[in-house]
Amino acid sequence: MVLSIKNLRIATRESRLAVWQAEYVKQRLTSVFPHLNVELVKMTTKGDKIIDRSLSKIGGKGLFTKELENSLLSGECDLAVHSLKDVPVEMQDHFEIACIMKRENPMDAFVSNVYKSLYDLPAGSIVGTSSLRRESQIRAKFPNLQVMPLRGNLDTRIRRLDEGMYSGIILAAAGLKRLGMMNRIKSFLSIDESLPAVGQGALAIEILKNKYALKEMLSYLHDDETSMCVTAERLVSESLGGSCQVPLAAHAWIVHDTLHLRGLVAKSDGSKVAYTECEGPPEDYKVIAQRVSMELKNQGAQEIINASLGINE
Numbered sequence: 001m002v003l004s005i006k007n008l009r010i011a012t013r014e015s016r017l018a019v020w021q022a023e024y025v026k027q028r029l030t031s032v033f034p035h036l037n038v039e040l041v042k043m044t045t046k047g048d049k050i051i052d053r054s055l056s057k058i059g060g061k062g063l064f065t066k067e068l069e070n071s072l073l074s075g076e077c078d079l080a081v082h083s084l085k086d087v088p089v090e091m092q093d094h095f096e097i098a099c100i101m102k103r104e105n106p107m108d109a110f111v112s113n114v115y116k117s118l119y120d121l122p123a124g125s126i127v128g129t130s131s132l133r134r135e136s137q138i139r140a141k142f143p144n145l146q147v148m149p150l151r152g153n154l155d156t157r158i159r160r161l162d163e164g165m166y167s168g169i170i171l172a173a174a175g176l177k178r179l180g181m182m183n184r185i186k187s188f189l190s191i192d193e194s195l196p197a198v199g200q201g202a203l204a205i206e207i208l209k210n211k212y213a214l215k216e217m218l219s220y221l222h223d224d225e226t227s228m229c230v231t232a233e234r235l236v237s238e239s240l241g242g243s244c245q246v247p248l249a250a251h252a253w254i255v256h257d258t259l260h261l262r263g264l265v266a267k268s269d270g271s272k273v274a275y276t277e278c279e280g281p282p283e284d285y286k287v288i289a290q291r292v293s294m295e296l297k298n299q300g301a302q303e304i305i306n307a308s309l310g311i312n313e
C-alpha cells in the first residue's frame with residue numbers, strides 16, 4: 001500500500017527554520033522510500049505576517065498552522081510539517097498528527113554578544129522575548145531585569161540582538177541547532193530557570209484523517225518516547241486551556257524508564273506561580289498528566305490563567 005504513493009507535497013512556512021524542517025522530513029522520507037518524489041510548497045501564515053505585536057496580543061488559534069491546513073483540505077499538499085510547539089492542542093476534526101519525530105534539545109537558550117548568562121546581566125538590562133511563558137519565568141527569577149518584546153523569525157530576532165537593542169535574548173535551542181547557530185548560544189536555561197514550552201523541540205507531521213497509506217509511511221519517522229512526553233505536555237495544556245495567551249509551561253522527559261512531567265503556570269509579572277512535578281512509568285503518561293493538571297489547579301492555576309486572559313483582551 002505504502003509503495004503506491006509516488007509523489008508527496010509538503011506544506012511549509014517560508015522561514016529558514018521551517019524550510020530546514022521540511023527539507024529534513026523530505027530527506028528522512030526519501031532515505032526510507034527512495035522511489036518517492038517529494039516537493040516543498042512554501043506559504044506564509046498569519047503569524048508570519050503580523051510581527052509588530054506579541055502572539056498573545058494577536059490572539060486566535062493556529063496562527064502558524066491554518067494556511068498549511070487549508071492546503072491539505074484543498075488537496076494542494078499531502079502533509080504539513082510544523083514545530084509541534086506551534087500546533088494548537090485542540091485540532092479541527094479533519095486533521096490528525098500522523099507522526100511526531102525524535103525531539104531535538106528542548107531547552108531555552110540565552111543568546112548574547114556580551115554576557116554569558118542571565119546571571120551576568122547588570123540590573124536594568126533588557127532581555128528580548130515575546131513569549132509570556134519566558135517573560136513570566138524570567139521576571140520571577142530575575143526581578144532586576146527588564147523584559148522587552150521581540151518578534152519575528154529566528155534570523156530577524158538574532159539581527160535585532162546584533163543591532164544592539166537587547167543585552168540578551170531567549171530562543172529555543174532547537175531552532176538555533178537546526179540552523180547551525182549553536183555558536184550563538186552563551187548558555188542554556190535550566191528547567192528551573194525556564195521550563196520549556198509544551199512540545200518545544202519536537203516536529204509534528206499533520207495530515208488529513210483516514211489517509212492510511214500515508215500514515216503508515218510516516219510511521220517510519222515516528223518516535224514513541226518523544227510522543228509520550230509531548231502528549232503528556234499537551235494534555236496538561238488542554239486541561240488548563242493553554243495557548244499563546246497564557247504563561248503555561250509543561251515539560252516531560254524519560255530517564256531510567258521513568259517519565260517525569262513538570263508543569264508551571266505563572267503570572268506574566270512573575271508574581272504568582274503554580275508549579276508541580278510527577279513521575280511514573282512512561283506508558284502511564286495520561287495519568288501523570290492528569291495528576292500534574294489537578295495539582296496545578298489546586299494551586300490556583302485556573303485563576304492565574306483567567307486573569308492573564310482578561311489582561312490580554
Ligand SMILES: NCc1[nH]cc(CCC(=O)O)c1CC(=O)O
Pocket residue numbers: 083084085086154170171172174175199200201202203
Ligand atoms: N515560537 C516560534 C518557534 N517555534 C518553534 C521554535 C523553535 C523550534 C522548536 O521548538 O522545535 C520557535 C523559535 C523559538 O521559540 O525560539
